[in-house]
Amino acid sequence: MSTDITDAVELTGSSVAPYSPENPAPVIEPPRARTKRTPRSSRTNFEMYGWLFMRLSGVVLVVLVIGHLLIQLVLDGGVQKVGFAFVAGRWASPFWQYWDLAMLWLAMLHGGNGLRTVINDYAEQANTRVWLKTLLFTAVAFTIVLGSLVIFTFDPNIR
């Protein structure tokens, strides 16, 4: 049988693998099919809370972000007024400090969770998923920590 196959290759003179009923080509498989052994996840409500968080934080972010854009770019002379003094003036009030803090946390977690679902939906291999998510979580954690630090340790008398 094997000699027949080698003969066929020599006759056709091409590098195409000689597929036959005895030696069929691999079938075209989709990534990550469900099997009987598909791992059942631990019984937690994480995905449900994640889904709810996206809806609720989205509504709050609409108010926070549109308010932020209005104050920074439209009202009181527009973007020209924004400078060190303007930021220092706003952050003198705890209200604006907490407004910006809420915006930072919600936007980062909302965007981070959105990207997590994108990775889950589109990354095919388990390794790719792990690495992309590690990168994502690191970036989110770094931005949140750095942003919070800046908001609360901001000193207008810096030289």
Add this chain to the structure above:
Amino acid sequence: MSTPNSPTLDKHSSALDAAEAAASHLITVTLRVRRFNPEVSDQAEWVDYQLPIDPKERVLDALHKIKWEIDGTLTFRRSCAHGVCGSDAVRINGRNRLACKTLIKDINPEKPITVEPIKGLTVLKDLVVDMDPFFQAYRDVMPFLITKGNEPTRERLQSAEDRERFDDTTKCILCAACTSSCPVFWNDGQYFGPAAIVNAHRFIFDSRDEGGEQRLEILNDKDGVWRCRTTFNCTDACPRGIEVTKAIQEVKRALITRRF
């Protein structure tokens, strides 16, 4: 010259007219079929077939015509051929439909009609896909009546309103048109998929069933209802007109109201 009013000739010419009329409403369509045969090649390829067909016939009739008269190696599934068994879901002109419920005249026969296997499942040959992962997800939601206690001595009664609650999701024929139209399923077949959730919905909202809590817990899984992105591909694809996305949303709502 024969007499123009001869009865035999009249009869003959009217029969001829009828035959001509019958032939004249046949149109020539091009069916572009995605073919794959692992015994010949590891690549799938598009093959064009031209055939005369009555535009009021269905895509399945065209596939039959190809298989029976042009190329007997063409492989596809069909059983009842009347939209009930759910065997012949294929992707026609890029949309998931049942070949037996799609009329040629409804899908612009002037352009080539593309016919492909449904996406997201392993292609075994031509239009035949491996349905095992699809039915595995169906089994995983336990699509059967679950009750506690002793069996009643008579049938389990149900009011018309209670029956109406899940009427839409009883129509499912498990053709996989919805699941294989879902972009999340294309890339991650571990997602339960719309069809399994529809069949869980059918029991979760059945007043006679007592396994709703178990099924909701299963669909609360990381590959469960929360992976739905509400793209409505499933609702568009369903040949039975089930509001699939609505059913998925109702399961999500049941999960949330159960917790709060």
